[in-house]
Amino acid sequence: MSANIGERLRDVRKRRGMSQRELAIQSGLSLSLIRKLEQGERSDTRLETARRLASALRVPTTTLMAESREETAKQVVVDQWEPVRRALVGSPPSGELEEPTLQGVTTALRDVMPLFRGDRFAELGAILPPLLRDAEVLAGLHPDGRAVRVKLMQLTGWLLTQTRQFDAAEMALERALDESADRLQGASTVNTQCWLLLRRGRLAEARELATEWADETEPRLSKATPEELSAWGGLLLRVSAASVRDNRPGEAEHAMRLAKAAAVAMGREYAPREDSLRTFGPVTVALKRAENAMIIDRPDKVLQLATEVPADKLRPTSNNRHRHLLDVSDAYARTRRYAEAIEVLQGIRNSSPQWLSNQSYARDILGRVVSKRRTLTPEMRTLADAVNLPM
Known part of the structure; x- marks a missing residue:
């Protein structure tokens, strides 16, 4: 044994x-x-x-x-996304089916957006395969079909990155970037690519890619549109995230200062037309400052910065708000305030259970709390099941 x-x-x-x-x-x-x-x-x-x-x-x-308990836990997630991966690499359906129309696929894409914003991953896993196949056919039938396919590939890449299906995410994002119609659309895809690289631990690649595109998209602040500020500022936040993780504090702080300047010029939280799953503005920058503090193991600073975040102005984007709350929970756990750490995790679970179940960060936090306890409360046991904490 x-x-x-x-x-x-x-x-x-x-x-x-x-x-x-x-x-x-x-x-x-x-x-x-x-x-x-x-x-x-x-x-x-x-x-x-x-x-x-x-x-x-x-x-x-x-x-x-x-x-391996970790591999056993991952396998459940991998199986869920097999149909989506097959749709990404498979051939279009045969001519026996009715040909998709631009209006039909566009309407379907619009109708699934609430599922993306609401982190309803199980439903997306069922809906995406036929939608991907229809978009593939449409791209060969209609002049505007390729634009629809690019948008769907961006969204699919984002979703697969979120759920740790990294190889499939890379494939979807590369296709989206290859077919991008303009610089801003390309920057949206690159932003997600940088996130994917960060999640894979490829820090130098993420920093270099984000820096290259940030330089190319830098606008004149006095004349910049919200779309331009959002694209530039979002890439700067990726530069900062990669740099702080790669032990380059000076580069991380410099990129964060530039991102803050873009946010001040923006003056509000903004969701770009080409990237409605991501926001940029003063609140987003504040959240990322707290994230950087957690990376350098400053839980005290995370908790202090959290009090300065205007929670009533947060837009409902899980990857910003809930990621920040995980940092807050982790800060509580590291300062031995275990009850508060559990309370924050419970709040995320109530708000977005499918998102939480895909976060290895949440499993790490709860695992540390559980390891300090001789017995678990019913709430802790429920959370352990919710985040797929290995037994």
């Missing part, structure tokens, strides 16, 4: 809300054995013993054994 069985046994028992004594009674094993396993005094046990423990805990025996 794996040397990790004691750790896993303790984690699952806590998730089930059982004491060691209760587990001993329900499994028919000795309390002494369970204590020795959990404390690491014994690193192995017979398979039959593991089966009895698993039966009492209502989990498969393999949950207590040596398989």
Whole structure:
């Protein structure tokens, strides 16, 4: 048996809300054995013993054994997006079906936008495959069909990045960039590409790409349109995010100052026409300042900056608002204010459960809180299931 069985046994028992004594009674094993396993005094046990423990805990025996818990958790997500990946790489449907119309596909695309804004990933997983196939056919039939396909590829790339389907996201975003009609549309796609690179840990590439496009899109502040300010400022925030993660504090702060100048020139939160899932303005910059503080392990500064964020002016974009709330929860956890950390996570779950379930950051935060507790409250156990915290 794996040397990790004691750790896993303790984690699952806590998730089930059982004491060691209760587990001993329900499994028919000795309390002494369970204590020795959990404390690491014994690193192995017979398979039959593991089966009895698993039966009492209502989990498969393999949950207590040596398989990678993280990979098991990821597999659930991977399977959900298989139809979308097939639609991205597959051939258009045969001529037996009616040909899609520009009005029909455009209307369908407009109708799915609330699903993107509301983080309704399960519904998007079902709707996107036929919509992607229709957009592919339409692009070959109508002069404006390619513009519709670009927009859909941008959205799909954003969604797949959000749900950690990185290879498929890269494919969708590359296609969107190749067919972009102008510089601003291209900048919108590059912004998401930089986010994808950040999530993959490719910091230098993200910084260089964001810097290149920020230089190309820099406007004259006195004459810049909201679209131009949003594109430039959003790319500067990517430069700052990549730099702070790559231990380049000077570059991170310089990019943040420029982004703040763009936000001040904007004067408000703005959602560009070409990128309605992202906002830019003074509030967004404030959120990203707090994010940078969390990256450099300044939870005290995160909590201080959080009090300065005008919550009533936040637009409903999960990737800004909820990402910031994860930083706040993490700051509470790191300062041992565990009840407040759980309260923030619970609030995110109530607002956007499907978004939360795709955040490895949330699993990390909750995992740290859980590891400090001998027993879990019902709220903690519910959250653990919601964020797919491995047992």
